[in-house]
Amino acid sequence: xxxxxxxxxxxxxxxxxxxxxxxxxxxxxxxxxxxxxxxxxxxxxxxxxxxxxxxxxxxxxxxxxxxxxxxxxxxxxxxxxxxxxxxxxxxxxxxxxxxxxxxxxxxxxxxxxxxxxxxxxxxxxxxxxxxxxxxxxxxxxxxxxxxxxxxxxxxxxxxxxxxxxxxxxxxxxxxxxxxxxxxxxxxxxxxxxxxxxxxxxxxxxxxxxxxxxxxxxxxxxxxxxxxxxxxxxxxxxxxxxxxxxxxxxxxxxxxxxxxxxxxxxxxxxxxxxxxxxxxxxxxxxxxxxxxxxxxxxxxxxxxxxxxxxxxxxxxxxxxxxxxxxxxxxxxxxxxxxxxxxxxxxxxxxxxxxxxxxxxxxxxxxxxxxxxxxxxxx
Numbered sequence: 558x559x560x561x562x563x564x565x566x567x568x569x570x571x572x573x574x575x576x577x578x579x580x581x582x583x584x585x586x587x588x589x590x591x592x593x594x595x596x597x598x599x600x601x602x603x604x605x606x607x608x609x610x611x612x613x614x615x616x617x618x619x620x621x622x623x624x625x626x627x628x629x630x631x632x633x634x635x636x637x638x639x640x641x642x643x644x645x646x647x648x649x650x651x652x653x654x655x656x657x658x659x660x661x662x663x664x665x666x667x668x669x670x671x672x673x674x675x676x677x678x679x680x681x682x683x684x685x686x687x688x689x690x691x692x693x694x695x696x697x698x699x700x701x702x703x704x705x706x707x708x709x710x711x712x713x714x715x716x717x718x719x720x721x722x723x724x725x726x727x728x729x730x731x732x733x734x735x736x737x738x739x740x741x742x743x744x745x746x747x748x749x750x751x752x753x754x755x756x757x758x759x760x761x762x763x764x765x766x767x768x769x770x771x772x773x774x775x776x777x778x779x780x781x782x783x784x785x786x787x788x789x790x791x792x793x794x795x796x797x798x799x800x801x802x803x804x805x806x807x808x809x810x811x812x813x814x815x816x817x818x819x820x821x822x823x824x825x826x827x828x829x830x831x832x833x834x835x836x837x838x839x840x841x842x843x844x845x846x847x848x849x850x851x852x853x854x855x856x857x858x859x860x861x862x863x864x865x866x867x868x869x870x871x872x873x874x875x876x877x878x879x880x881x882x883x884x885x886x887x888x889x890x891x892x893x894x895x896x897x898x899x900x901x902x903x904x905x906x907x908x909x910x911x912x913x914x915x916x917x918x919x920x921x922x923x924x925x926x927x928x929x930x931x932x933x934x
Contacts, residue, residue, distance in 0.1 A: 561823035568628030569593040583873030590618040617644040652737035677892035680871025684829025685853020701817030708809035713802035730780035740828040757781035757906025760803035830865035886921035894918040
């Protein structure tokens with residue numbers, strides 16, 4: 558196979574700029590074309606980044622493209638990814654992969670039948686901080702992980718996003734929008750989930766947008782915005798996951814994991830960097846010794862200060878995996894298990910009972926310093 562894959566993008570909204578701007582950092586990727594149902598959006602991105610603007614049909618038929626990135630809204634992820642597979646091309650999707658396990662299993666069957674690959678974000682668990690945490694666990698730094706807590710809570714999306722309505726419709730909500738970062742990192746650190754139970758609710762049936770340009774508009778809330786879940790892992794670990802857009806402020810850490818020999822404090826899984834801390838039985842919490850991981854180095858300014866941002870690392874890892882014939886870390890198997898976990902959490906909230914997983918997966922291979930460096934140009 559060629560040492561570089563031709564890449565097309567469907568969906569030229571806000572997130573597309575991240576893929577366009579960061580893909581050049583990585584080997585194996587050559588973005589050649591983009592498309593959007595809004596032709597002017599595709600033309601804008603094409604001019605900005607020096608690629609071809611095409612219609613969706615033209616892009617699907619483009620023989621120069623090996624893999625197409627699906628950056629459409631979550632409600633259309635399944636249909637668009639299915640059309641990409643039907644066109645005979647590999648798929649890399651933004652999270653969530655799909656909105657139901659059945660949709661994911663249909664994509665899985667189609668990909669297998671056609672000999673194609675499907676990958677899916679998030680790839681933030683490949684970040685230097687999360688891989689440092691992985692190494693520390695693998696080396697027995699805190700013993701066997703027995704329990705933990707995860708919290709991702711805020712007042713909501715309508716205060717900053719320019720068009721937040723879809724976040725509050727079926728297929729949205731904090732579990733399917735932000736949960737993928739936490740679930741993917743937990744799979745990275747601990748492995749697959751066995752069963753889940755949850756309580757779910759919403760604070761209000763409507764929300765008022767305060768961000769521009771739609772400030773003052775009222776939008777309906779059709780999915781839970783306050784979720785408290787319990788996850789039992791195949792390993793035996795039990796984790797609390799709280800995800801809410803009904804919280805004005807809190808003092809919870811993003812992720813804490815408790816082991817037989819100590820505790821591990823993992824930074825926000827939504828980002829690649831951050832400080833990893835740990836304690837032993839002496840309860841003395843200290844930062845882990847920093848390592849020179851390529852995906853932990855600050856490379857971007859943000860409103861909250863300098864940060865490490867290497868989104869598209871998962872896409873690059875998938876491209877190199879296809880070239881080398883190995884398992885991609887952001888694989889369909891793991892994305893599908895994540896969908897099983899998240900939709901089962903919502904189902905548990907509806908039905909008031911624990912839900913057993915019907916899928917499983919392996920932990921992704923760790924991404925050490927040398928492996929990460931090998932993905933970069």
